[in-house]
Amino acid sequence: MSLDIRLPVGLFFLASGLLLAGYGLLVDPEVYARHSLGQNVNSIWGLIFAVFGIIMLLLVRRTRIRESRQSPKEKS
Amino acid sequence: MTTPPSSVLLELAWVDYLILGLYFVFVLGIGWTLKKHLRTSSDFFESGRSLPAWICALGFVGANLGAQEVIGMAASGAKYGLLSAHFYWVGAIPAMVFLGLFMMPFYYGSKVRSVPEYLKLRFDEKTRALNALSFAVMTVFSSGISMFALAKLLNAILGWNFDVCLVASSLVVLVYIYAGGLTSAIYNEVLQFFLIVLGLLPLVLLGLQDIGGWSGLEKQLASYSAGRGMPGAWTSTFAHTANPADNPIGIEWFGIVAGLGFVLSFGYWCTDFLVIQRAMAAKDMSAARRTPLIATVPKMLMPFLVIVPGLIAIALFHRGGSADLPIPVTADGQPDFNMVMPSLLAKYLPNGLLGVGITALVASFMSGMAGNVTAFNTVWTYDLYQRWFKPDASDAHLVRVGRLTTVVGLLISAACAYAAAQFNNIMDAVQLVFGFVNAPLFAVFLLGMFWRRATGHGAFFGLVLGTLSAAIFQGCTVPVSETPGLLKGGWISVQHTFASSMAQNFWMAIFAFTGCFLGCIFVSLATRPNRKEEELKGLVYSLTPRLPTDMSVAWYARPVPLGIAALAASILLNLIFW
Numbered sequence: 001m002s003l004d005i006r007l008p009v010g011l012f013f014l015a016s017g018l019l020l021a022g023y024g025l026l027v028d029p030e031v032y033a034r035h036s037l038g039q040n041v042n043s044i045w046g047l048i049f050a051v052f053g054i055i056m057l058l059l060v061r062r063t064r065i066r067e068s069r070q071s072p073k074e075k076s
Numbered sequence: 077m078t079t080p081p082s083s084v085l086l087e088l089a090w091v092d093y094l095i096l097g098l099y100f101v102f103v104l105g106i107g108w109t110l111k112k113h114l115r116t117s118s119d120f121f122e123s124g125r126s127l128p129a130w131i132c133a134l135g136f137v138g139a140n141l142g143a144q145e146v147i148g149m150a151a152s153g154a155k156y157g158l159l160s161a162h163f164y165w166v167g168a169i170p171a172m173v174f175l176g177l178f179m180m181p182f183y184y185g186s187k188v189r190s191v192p193e194y195l196k197l198r199f200d201e202k203t204r205a206l207n208a209l210s211f212a213v214m215t216v217f218s219s220g221i222s223m224f225a226l227a228k229l230l231n232a233i234l235g236w237n238f239d240v241c242l243v244a245s246s247l248v249v250l251v252y253i254y255a256g257g258l259t260s261a262i263y264n265e266v267l268q269f270f271l272i273v274l275g276l277l278p279l280v281l282l283g284l285q286d287i288g289g290w291s292g293l294e295k296q297l298a299s300y301s302a303g304r305g306m307p308g309a310w311t312s313t314f315a316h317t318a319n320p321a322d323n324p325i326g327i328e329w330f331g332i333v334a335g336l337g338f339v340l341s342f343g344y345w346c347t348d349f350l351v352i353q354r355a356m357a358a359k360d361m362s363a364a365r366r367t368p369l370i371a372t373v374p375k376m377l378m379p380f381l382v383i384v385p386g387l388i389a390i391a392l393f394h395r396g397g398s399a400d401l402p403i404p405v406t407a408d409g410q411p412d413f414n415m416v417m418p419s420l421l422a423k424y425l426p427n428g429l430l431g432v433g434i435t436a437l438v439a440s441f442m443s444g445m446a447g448n449v450t451a452f453n454t455v456w457t458y459d460l461y462q463r464w465f466k467p468d469a470s471d472a473h474l475v476r477v478g479r480l481t482t483v484v485g486l487l488i489s490a491a492c493a494y495a496a497a498q499f500n501n502i503m504d505a506v507q508l509v510f511g512f513v514n515a516p517l518f519a520v521f522l523l524g525m526f527w528r529r530a531t532g533h534g535a536f537f538g539l540v541l542g543t544l545s546a547a548i549f550q551g552c553t554v555p556v557s558e559t560p561g562l563l564k565g566g567w568i569s570v571q572h573t574f575a576s577s578m579a580q581n582f583w584m585a586i587f588a589f590t591g592c593f594l595g596c597i598f599v600s601l602a603t604r605p606n607r608k609e610e611e612l613k614g615l616v617y618s619l620t621p622r623l624p625t626d627m628s629v630a631w632y633a634r635p636v637p638l639g640i641a642a643l644a645a646s647i648l649l650n651l652i653f654w
């Protein structure tokens with residue numbers, strides 16, 4: 001495979017998650033009272049996005065390590 | 077042409093634009109990265125048959141997660157209640173399992189590059205040409221409708237310029253397909269899938285919390301449905317289908333199971349190249365068979381993401397009217413169901429998460445558009461251009477034609493989008509023609525794969541007869557609230573009146589399938605077989621050796637256990653929400 005799709009997916013969710021989580025802290029609590037039943041949904045979901053992104057990136061790393069272990073064996 | 081915004085529902089902030097911009101950067105970046113690895117026509121049109129099952133499966137669901145799914149199913153949930161889940165638990169899962177277990181071995185094993193090409197190998201050139209032509213026209217129209225719906229929605233809810241929305245969305249889709257072909261489309265569908273799920277999930281959870289959980293939702297909807305003379309009908313799937321008058325769709329269980337669950341569903345999931353192309357991009361036979369089976373998992377959970385918002389919206393509107401849900405209202409005092417999803421976004425998501433929600437909507441329209449365009453360029457290049465205009469085309473020439481076709485396909489789609497903006501009825505007309513052409517298709521594939529005596533003439537005239545049956549049926553019936561005419565039916569002579577247009581469509585599909593099935597059998601028996609048995613190996617069930625068990629994957633990940641588990645889960649969901 002030419003590109004591991006989990007890499008861009010992971011990077012996108014990590015970047016947008018951190019952006020959301022940080023932005024969420026700057027928002028007036030009144031906005032959350034008006035929209036999201038008083039919960040800081042930006043920060044909560046920003047963290048969820050970031051964790052999802054990190055899991056994707058860890059899966060990419062695990063695959064690369066496994067492939068790099070396999071390739072010397074194949075050569076020998 | 078610029079359509080003035082009717083009512084701007086949402087105001088975006090810089091953070092929302094930043095998330096939307098970030099999404100476009102990643103979408104285009106995926107196309108640009110894949111461009112360097114694209115060498116042959118197989119890479120461009122078939123992803124070099126190299127992708128793992130889970131990617132193909134998410135692409136399979138993602139390509140289908142277009143405008144109709146997200147906006148349309150939320151609207152359907154509000155209008156018809158949980159009965160809309162039939163489009164998943166009855167109208168998708170069984171057909172996807174059948175595709176994975178029984179039909180993929182023929183599509184993938186015969187090494188055809190498209191569904192029309194299978195028809196050529198199994199039947200003859202004229203059946204392939206008929207299918208390829210009708211499919212090409214349908215996909216390009218579908219893409220245009222997606223484009224129109226996206227531009228119209230963004231114009232209405234954000235006040236963005238209609239032309240700019242249309243051109244920008246087409247350009248982004250064009251660039252990433254032009255650069256990376258089918259792989260780029262599928263990879264982006266994977267990103268779009270995750271974005272749609274994670275982008276819309278907060279909306280559902282906040283909505284449920286607001287209405288008092290599932291029990292609060294049921295309580296509000298019980299009161300709403302009792303007020304409409306159908307108590308309990310909005311929160312059940314089968315309990316109110318003994319009599320068409322007892323449910324909002326106006327259809328009985330047989331029409332649902334036979335019309336939607338068999339003819340329409342199998343006709344779409346088992347023969348439509350748009351979705352099958354994703355499974356054919358898999359790296360081997362096992363992955364190709366597992367693609368639709370793995371895809372059943374997100375598919376059967378999708379109602380909670382797209383139909384439940386519709387239920388929440390109607391419950392909120394019933395509880396507190398426009399004060400509880402700021403949704404545009406039509407002349408008859410009913411909420412504008414197509415605005416259910418945008419209204420919920422406006423209510424529950426503050427700036428930040430709102431940007432994610434809007435990006436998810438944009439992603440859903442673009443994935444629908446891209447799915448149609450990649451299927452169109454493959455069918456045009458292989459089944460029409462290479463066959464009729466340049467049989468000796470080199471591989472590099474086919475890639476060039478494929479790229480040019482992507483440009484032309486999007487230009488035609490844009491023309492269709494503008495036509496849809498000018499003439500309201502054009503979308504109804506297109507849907508109607510789709511119904512005529514799609515409904516009989518499955519009969520030909522079923523006979524072709526499981527009856528060795530079916531002939532080329534039988535298949536061709538079966539399709540023609542099936543389409544005619546659909547047209548005649550539609551000409552003799554009409555939905556109760558409509559005036560007889562070309563689009564709504566009854567233009568020959570009204571012989572029967574249906575409680576809803578959906579009931580009319582389901583029964584039309586049953587007639588079209590029966591017409592095609594019987595027509596194909598009679599004409600086949602009256603004509604000589606045009607293929608020797610030797611030629612039918614790998615194309616017909618009884619002449620094809622059984623596939624060996626794939627020992628490279630765990631027993632529970634093999635096609636048969638996966639298929640059984642998917643069917644059992646689907647039955648369980650139907651029972652839980654009976």
